[in-house]
Amino acid sequence: MLKKIFNMFKDDRKYFAIVFFILFLIVISGIITPIFIKEKTENWNKELSGKISKIEFEVINLYKDKENELIKTSSELKAKLHRVFTSKNISYGRLIRNVNRDLYADYSVEVLAPNGKLIAWSDNVAMPQEEVFPLEFEIGECYFYRAPLITYLTVTDTLLVDSDLFYIITSLPIEKHYSLHNPYFREINFTKEISDRFYTTFEANYSQSDRKTKDGRKYSFDLLNNRGNKIGQITFSKPMIDASINELKQGASVFQSVLSFLAYLFIAFGLRKDFRDIKFRSIKILLLILYCSGFRILLYYTGFPSNILGGPVVDPAYFSSAFGGGIVKSPAEFLVTNIFLIIISIEAYRYVLDYLRSRKKNKSFAWFHILFVAVLIVLMLTTLRGLSAAMRSVIFDSTLRYFRDINILPDFPSMVMNLNILMIGTSAVLILGSYIILSLSFYQSPERKKLKLFFAYFFIAVQAAGFIYVLVQEQPLISVFLSFLFISIVFGFAYHVFFLKRKSIYNYIYASLAASFITIILLNHFNLELEKESLKTTALEVNRPNENLFRFILNETLTNAAGNDDLINLLYMIKYGFAEPYRTDAAAFAIWSRSSLQKESLNSSVAFYDSSFNEIGEFNLGITEAINPVYYFKGLAGDDEKFIRIINSKDSSKIDFIGLIPVMENGEKLGYISAAIEFDLQNLSSGEEIPDFLESPTSILNSVIDIEQLKIFRFTNSKITHIYGDIFPSRDETKLIINAGYAGDNETWLRLNLNEEYYITYSQRTEENGNEIITAVLLKEKQISWNLFNFFKLFIIHSLFIVILLIIFLVIQLKYFRYSFRAQLLTAFLFISILPVIILAVYNREIVQQKTETEIFNKLNESSDYLINHIHAQLENHPQRDYLEAFENAAREFNTSFGVYESSDLIYSSKKQFYDAGLFNLKMNPLVYFNLNYLSYREILTKEKIENLEYDGFYKKLAVGNRNFVVGVNNAFNKVNLFYTTLDFDVFLFGVYSLATIVIIIISTILANKISSPVRRLTKATNSVAHGDLNVELENKERGEMKELLNGFNFMTNQLQKNQAELAEMEREIAWKEMAKQVAHEIKNPLTPMKLAVQQLIASYKEKKGNFDSIFEKLSVTLLNQIESLSLIASEFSRFARMPKFKVENIDIIPVVKDTVNLFQDENIKITVQHSFENAFAEADQIQLRRLLINMIRNSIQAGATSINIEISSENDYYKISVSDNGKGIPEEFKNKIFEADFTTKEKGMGLGLKLAKRYLEGINGSIKLMNTAVKGAEFEITIPKLKKKESSYTGIS
């Protein structure tokens, strides 16, 4: 019984054993999980304390890691500075450079002199000089320092040099107390780090004094520093049993889903042989589709792999579609679906090729074939529409903006989506190509010309069908032109496969390239649609301020702020005199940054007031007129009431919203918070220009197109009232907009020409308070360089994937790879062409970058000159004027943001709110300070950074009276408009040079092919000669040495042939002579005694001897003996003249035939070999067989044939080789003579070829005969007996 069971699991069936085992494991896991859950529930309290201890231990370790890192850095720095101070060449420059090394970029470093003065500092200064002393902690002891916006982990160390004691303060930022919604924000948040890690809520208090929580649901523990002193406290919500059980269930679910995946996979292995044995290809492909679909559904239901992966690849924000019930609900799910699609499409493609190979030739085009082809055309068009719909979804159902992001290298979600796009495109191209090849396979003609003609007709038919298909649709996804283009590309691919290289593995590369072209064009097309849609959204949004939304935002901001513990503590401490007021500006900024005010990039402000309505802190961004809530809300009743009001400004384009809420703690009013929003039609994107590091890219108006690219015109009763952008429409353009035909929805699309540039325009007509309002939103049509950039930006990414695929193919085919002459030429051409292009591109970019820097320098220098001159002029004309007032006037006059430093401290800034908020240092950039004060530079341009935004800062000295200042301007606040930026050049470079590279590759390939072609032909011909075919003659259209070489080769083979013939003739003659001599000699021997005997007989008769009778008898015997001797000689010679035996051995006919066919690869003839089995073993002479085939192929070529078909089949005990061609055929009168010796219809030739072939085949019990054919050409049938001892194996089609 057991043996029977074991026998069931042999060969592929062994995989079922694994499947059963996996199913068993799934069942077991389903049984065990509830047991674990029950055990967990019963032992929860014990486990909970263990978990709490573990979390505490790990959090402390995380903290200790940071502490150790800080201490180590501080020690290293100390050692370096010690060397600086004690070296002979002590210099301030060395000190500054050491403190500002890249190694310490994440730290704040301050070096104080023995007198407490700050002498060296890094870009970030954590602790102001005045707060350092008295030291609150011991030297070398770590502690938390709370700066306005960031909490640092700090350590103070000392450095004794001679008798001077220097102080080194090293600080590592631990937690930012603000958050910005933009790509430049650099998150540093220890609380969030541990919350995410342990999946529970943490609160961190970085002060020594906090008491542990009394909330039973939470747990607190102290953070101790390196000296064992408490410096902070961590509180976290205790893990809940529900969460723990969910975690266990999820783990079990993941485990089961992995097992299900494996089980389903092993089922396929187990059924592999059965699958291969299925004869009908259509059934095979259907089963494959079913299997893949089932597998995909199983993966979806088990949540695999989304339940294992995390991050942006499973985030539906990046891409999500409801198609198929969720099988493409995220980039990762899309990728899994694409993997199955690719498998199905590759198998379908292979099956079609296999069908093509095995289809009987000369089958006519039947009526049902026509029907089938019609169905295939419909399927083709549907598939194309499906691909278009998929690409539309990729654009519309995603927040990824493939063409908006100017970075050439995409982020990870974009890379995954690009891979998805390429895969789905490749699947579509393979499927479409398969449809075309299948349709072509129904028309099998041996004449290539007819086949190409059919291909052309089919192409036209499909194009016509595509044209009609687009026209009849109510909402076509693509235009007629795009339909034409895509069908052409796919037909191009199908042509290559069908007519040129059917079996090449590199066809998949071509399919991917075609897919890349098609998908990128589609993406570009739909992206334009999306941009046009966004013009509509913009028009809607700018038409009116969203009053309700703004009320909500204010309400949300105020409510959240009033409940903020940090803020409550701060107001409490200010009320009772414990905290410095300057921190309130930072707190206001922190509140603003975390609210929707920042997320929506609104002109807004947040302010704090004490209980008497005195302002104590504020952050304002973009609100031009001060809004005093005191004016609106003072005296209103209620301590806990929130108030929001709308104030209409005198300027009709502005509306203000203001709100106020009291801050209460245990019934005590600590103060008030107010928030305000200003809606200004004139400045839509972000009011008074919000710097990039504060602007949110996901505000309503910025989501698809950068609003700064738009121009907006607003008309009230046909008069232009508002303009956003830098273009003023002319009267004609205004009329065009006003008089445009507005459809039922009161909207229209136009194409306007403004300043000789074309703009896509969306215009909407509405009514407001009895006035007709027209809002026109314009977007410039993309220039060609941007279109090229768009195309190549994605194409380069697709190419990366295609190159990876190519490398995989090359590795697979490594044993077949030859570094041929063509490959060497191609490599040389590419190296010579592309290298200079790259060098030129890099060089040009460097030049442009330098020029850009120079231009930035000039612009900033110009700005600072204007400011300095204005300040000078003011102070000369008004000597009593305060410096600060002079600075303020200059800022207002030139609308330029700048700062002024005296010594190293900031004394004035036109962007005071950012400095007050703590976003920027009040100390000058240390390297700038060094260069201006120690190296006596007059001015300097330097790179600076805030968050992850890099910008340029320009500093110039200003001497006024006996005071020395430094004026600093930068392009973080003052946007420098360059004529041609590095980015513009990158766009040009990338687009145009990519195109140039592709052109170079194409031309190099063509040239390499052309140059190496005669060498390849020569190589093949030499190979043929080596195999005995001296009839090879190379067509010679070359020039120069190549022409001479080919001529020489032809002459050589010709001469070889002649010499061979002459040699054979001579050898024959010699052999005959020798034989004749031998015969003469042998015959002479018996002839002499015969002559003597006859002479003796005559003499005896004449002499009438008495014993004549006995003499006669004796001599008769002698004569007969000699005649016998002669007869024997004749027999021997006859046997000698027989032909030598053949060298018969066991051979496989199929490779011999194929190798012989390969000899004619470069000749102008198409030879196909068909066989429906892998091997054909027979007993034959390989060389003779090869010669026979060469001879027959050569005959066909000489008969004018352009294609030869060799079909190997099996019939009973014989293999049949049928050789048919489309040459001029054999005339009827010659058909009986072709196997005769010395018969030939050719000018050259001895007429022995077929004769020898027949002789050879008959010698091995085979045969050759000329068949009667109805079509033009000749057909020979050769039979060779099968090998009797070894069976030829039939493996079927794989």
Place this chain on the structure above:
Amino acid sequence: MKSCFYILSFIFLFSSMDSKIFSQENRLVPKNSVNSQRNLLQNIFVEIESGINSGNVSSISGFFSPHTYFSLSNGTSGYYSSNQAYYVLEDFFKIYQVISCRLQNIQPDETNPYATGIYHYDFKGKREKAQVYISLKKSAGTWKISQITIN
């Protein structure tokens, strides 16, 4: 014979799966009210509130417009298509598990309907609340959600 058995097994396996997997999601179609527009809007907000309360995105997915603006506590912010909106909200409800949602202030104004309220949720074992703002706009003759804010 074996082949037939396996073919049948595949077919059985395949058909036993949820057959609606290849059909579009069963979207909730808003009811046409015989009452005034205000009542209609009121009902729509109540339906949305109920859907959020149950954490069932399917019941409100029918109200998503082609471009719905989301601003959620998990950092999600921006315009999403109706397809994306479904899964974005589904993911949000998984992390910020709803305890209750109440739209206290419903303004079924025909020109600018909106509702605000409070969303109580469980986040990593901690109970918190957030402000909810939902606005509607008319698109192709039906009321669709233009914005959802839960912060």
